Amino acid sequence: MTTSHLILLIEDDIQTRRFLKSSLNHRGWQTVEADNGKTGLAMLNSENPDLVILDLGLPDMDGIAVTRRLRQLSDLPILILSARSQEQNKIMALDAGADDYLTKPFGSGELHARLQALMRRISRGIANQEIFETGQLRVDLTRRKVFVGENEVRITPIEFRLLSILIRHAGLVVTHRQLLQEVWGAEHIHDQHYLRIYLGQLRHKLEINPARPRYLLTEMGVGYRLAVDDHSSQD
Numbered sequence: 001m002t003t004s005h006l007i008l009l010i011e012d013d014i015q016t017r018r019f020l021k022s023s024l025n026h027r028g029w030q031t032v033e034a035d036n037g038k039t040g041l042a043m044l045n046s047e048n049p050d051l052v053i054l055d056l057g058l059p060d061m062d063g064i065a066v067t068r069r070l071r072q073l074s075d076l077p078i079l080i081l082s083a084r085s086q087e088q089n090k091i092m093a094l095d096a097g098a099d100d101y102l103t104k105p106f107g108s109g110e111l112h113a114r115l116q117a118l119m120r121r122i123s124r125g126i127a128n129q130e131i132f133e134t135g136q137l138r139v140d141l142t143r144r145k146v147f148v149g150e151n152e153v154r155i156t157p158i159e160f161r162l163l164s165i166l167i168r169h170a171g172l173v174v175t176h177r178q179l180l181q182e183v184w185g186a187e188h189i190h191d192q193h194y195l196r197i198y199l200g201q202l203r204h205k206l207e208i209n210p211a212r213p214r215y216l217l218t219e220m221g222v223g224y225r226l227a228v229d230d231h232s233s234q235d
């Protein structure tokens, strides 16, 4: 028996909040709600949630500032909600420490897939696992070996670093900036062509059809996401 997780919703739009609450409660998650940034930050202490869903367009505070403050106060997973017009804010919030995002409008299937990936971060700690597996792809993180089905695939050290960062965030988006900074260093955070080249190489090695990747997904304008098989998240 697992205890029910508590999710803090910081969102001023009442309809979105109602949708989130009913969708989450239906799946057995508990929720508490705040309709502005200040109240939300205060509830972090008073309610002790396991995860935060944060709208970027709040009446009192900039969502990026809320994200920064949340990150100073805790290591909780943060899922941001953004409107299509907030593309740049979304990227800034991710770079400020948010773990993933949903673009409005979103469905409950998408919401739960994101939450599953985030909760995996809490419950198991992907960083500590030795073998990562999804579909036909198997990565031995300690021996630095990669297999597709039965076949070992030879990948370069840079490709391996990129892949292991995506594995650490399996199911979650990783921004261009995060990847560039971790693999090549801060002076290369604008060299997005590096990523296109190396992700292209990785796809050719790991994907059955590199033009229609199943594992290494592009998040247009934002970054990349390693897709995971998650049967429990399918509606």
Ligand code: CA
Pocket (backbone or CB within 6 Å): 011, 012, 013, 055, 056, 057, 058
């Ligand atoms: Ca809003």
